[in-house]
Amino acid sequence: MKELQQWVRFVEAGRLSFGILEGERIAEFSGDIFDQPRATGRLVELRAVTLLAPCSPGKMVALWNNFHALGLKLGKEPPQHPLFFIKPPSCIIGPDEPIQRPTGYAGKIVFEGELGVVIGRRAKDVALADAAAHIFGYTCVNDVTAADVLNESPDFAQWCRAKSYDTFGCLGPAIVTGLDIDAARVSTRLDGALRQDYPLADMIMAPAELVSLLSFDMTLMPGDVIACGTSVGVGSIKAGSAVEVSITGLGSLTNVLAP
């Protein structure tokens, strides 16, 4: 069992760094966060830095139809294998960075609060029993979607396009290690009003199973993120509104749709 730690990435006076959040301070580390990082001994005031997305995924594998409650509502059978699309590195933003409306797109922009699984160790064809050891920790995800793009073409569902716009992959505030998330809940607030509040226990495929199954589809690399899919209660974001995704033990991720 890993120690419970909150890893953050940040910019301090123009310099990119990372470390472990301890109350209002960050214990700085150097090296590779996923490969025996070393404490520098420096303590940095949280209020003096800008937090970034806590990792820089080479890919975000994002699930569709992974919660029983939403599947029931949509009238969809639970899948036999994770159904996913891919969000590219260019869409990732961190806590408090604004979500930007795509140039030329006037349609609906939707929030989806989700659990993010951060890979810690290269995972290829990993058995279920070994999968948990490949998870570094967990974070909050807002899988933002340009809803009107998704079914714009009658011939081709545009999952990747609708979800890959710059700033549509909100991640953070920290990667929390050593936390048992089985009993956790995902709560999403829109301008403070509770819009999603669902238990992770309702997941069709849980994190270790996802890591194992997805590792047969592609090699998962350290820093890659699996967005575990959302449940009921998603809705659209107006310009200037704040979306806050909170997960028990993982803190809160807030992003405003730029006015």
Add this chain to the structure above:
Amino acid sequence: MKELQQWVRFVEAGRLSFGILEGERIAEFSGDIFDQPRATGRLVELRAVTLLAPCSPGKMVALWNNFHALGLKLGKEPPQHPLFFIKPPSCIIGPDEPIQRPTGYAGKIVFEGELGVVIGRRAKDVALADAAAHIFGYTCVNDVTAADVLNESPDFAQWCRAKSYDTFGCLGPAIVTGLDIDAARVSTRLDGALRQDYPLADMIMAPAELVSLLSFDMTLMPGDVIACGTSVGVGSIKAGSAVEVSITGLGSLTNVLAP
């Protein structure tokens, strides 16, 4: 107009490098291939190195239904905007690297010969008139597909999964700059037999238009690749068979499905 050059990446005695192919030799460069690389003055014998994929894309944006001939055959209208899925960095291989059958998958594996557009300069919301300047060059792509996975679920077309398996993004042998590809043809041979032979002039959206339109969907970064979609003649690959994608002026990319 850029000078006509063939850029390759290679490993020589365990060391990663890159340069310009000149007949049977490579003029080595150092630095960033996309940002004023410098000639080292060294000439390396081509036969002494192993060629890699000529770049290392952060994302491959791969098109569906971008050739009139294939659209007609499938009975699909030409799209108004590029229809695409994303292939992740983990699927990329170079010339002569074997394509690997995914563990546990016994179904059909299909080749798709395509033109690859390599981005040379960060592209966000780029007007059509400015788009060509963001293209570094062109290369050959084999967009390998696990055909039976694509429609395995009645609810969700699995484009990303079917096309993201490790080794399913074949790229190379070189990035050719300064070439007018309007009159070029894509030829795909399976164990020497011609299976695809189509003109790039039949593209629904040509490279500059693709770069412009896609740059409104996501920021394209140097080294990112747009796979322009395939046309008629795709087919399945048997274990041990070689697929050779050749494009006029761009050379040939050969990959064997591992026996």
